[in-house]
Amino acid sequence: MKIGEIAALLDATCILGEERRDEEVIYGFASDLMSDVLTLTQEGILLITGLCNIQTIRTAEMANIQFILFARNKQITKDMLTLAEQENMVLLQTRYSLFKTSGILYQAGLKSVY
Amino acid sequence: MHFEYTILDNDFANAGAASSSIKKILKQLNIDAKKIKRVVIAVYEAEVNAIAHANGGTIYVDIDDKGIEVTIKDSGPGIADLDLAMQVGYSTASQKVREMGFGAGMGLPNIKNNVDLLDIKTEVGVGTQIKMVVNF
Numbered sequence: 152m153k154i155g156e157i158a159a160l161l162d163a164t165c166i167l168g169e170e171r172r173d174e175e176v177i178y179g180f181a182s183d184l185m186s187d188v189l190t191l192t193q194e195g196i197l198l199i200t201g202l203c204n205i206q207t208i209r210t211a212e213m214a215n216i217q218f219i220l221f222a223r224n225k226q227i228t229k230d231m232l233t234l235a236e237q238e239n240m241v242l243l244q245t246r247y248s249l250f251k252t253s254g255i256l257y258q259a260g261l262k263s264v265y
Numbered sequence: 266m267h268f269e270y271t272i273l274d275n276d277f278a279n280a281g282a283a284s285s286s287i288k289k290i291l292k293q294l295n296i297d298a299k300k301i302k303r304v305v306i307a308v309y310e311a312e313v314n315a316i317a318h319a320n321g322g323t324i325y326v327d328i329d330d331k332g333i334e335v336t337i338k339d340s341g342p343g344i345a346d347l348d349l350a351m352q353v354g355y356s357t358a359s360q361k362v363r364e365m366g367f368g369a370g371m372g373l374p375n376i377k378n379n380v381d382l383l384d385i386k387t388e389v390g391v392g393t394q395i396k397m398v399v400n401f
């Protein structure tokens with residue numbers, strides 16, 4: 152599914168990587184637990200999370216995840232933005248809950264990991 | 266090649282800085298991406314542990330054409346029951362650690378699943394030393 156399509160479905164704001172709207176992800180994984188994210192082996196994952204701190208970005212870096220969607224309008228700090236920029240990531244933000252976000256994306260055809 | 270990193274006490278903001286640096290070094294050496302991911306996930310979890318459960322520590326990294334060996338040494342409280350600590354779900358993590366997205370008792374099992382060799386030496390009141398090897 153294209154990033155632009157995901158943003159439109161969730162009325163999401165692209166905080167970083169606006170120019171990459173045409174890139175695609177295959178899977179969605181929703182978690183606030185970073186150790187859980189670190190068990191994933193698939194590529195092409197969109198991380199959907201309510202955990203909004205520097206470790207979210209670090210975890211994505213280690214797990215080779217380039218696309219992160221923050222639910223419930225969590226505010227992305229300057230430190231997070233700097234690191235995400237350096238690691239060439241795309242950051243999206245929606246006011247929808249983790250539940251609603253996941254439901255919409257699942258229904259639209261984004262695959263689940265498990 | 267030999268590298269060392271210092272992990273500072275309570276430095277949650279920089280947890281992962283060493284893993285990030287190691288990742289870049291391995292990329293430059295053209296190591297297989299899957300291997301790199303295994304290395305950095307293990308080192309990252311261990312880095313988080315040194316900050317979450319000890320008071321920082323030192324990371325020693327050795328790389329040759331056969332593989333990478335990483336040792337993380339701390340002078341923290343040590344682990345009283347290592348078999349128990351290795352089990353998924355066992356955690357003594359603080360609320361602060363949970364707020365960082367860790368503390369579900371998955372770190373040591375994650376480390377074990379990603380490395381080819383894991384050797385943990387720990388003594389209560391002295392500290393913990395985790396040696397891990399990933400073969401290229």
Ligand SMILES: Nc1ncnc2c1ncn2[C@@H]1O[C@H](COP(=O)(O)OP(=O)(O)O)[C@@H](O)[C@H]1O
Pocket residue numbers: 310314315317318319339341342343344350351355356357358367368369370371372373374393
């Ligand atoms: N470096 C360390 N020093 C002291 N105790 C540790 C260390 N690493 C791990 N532990 C102990 O082992 C437990 C399990 O670790 P881990 O599997 O990483 O889970 P978590 O960090 O989520 O608690 C920790 O909660 C802690 O009690």
Ligand SMILES: [Mg+2]
Pocket residue numbers: 310313314317367368371372373
């Ligand atoms: Mg841990």
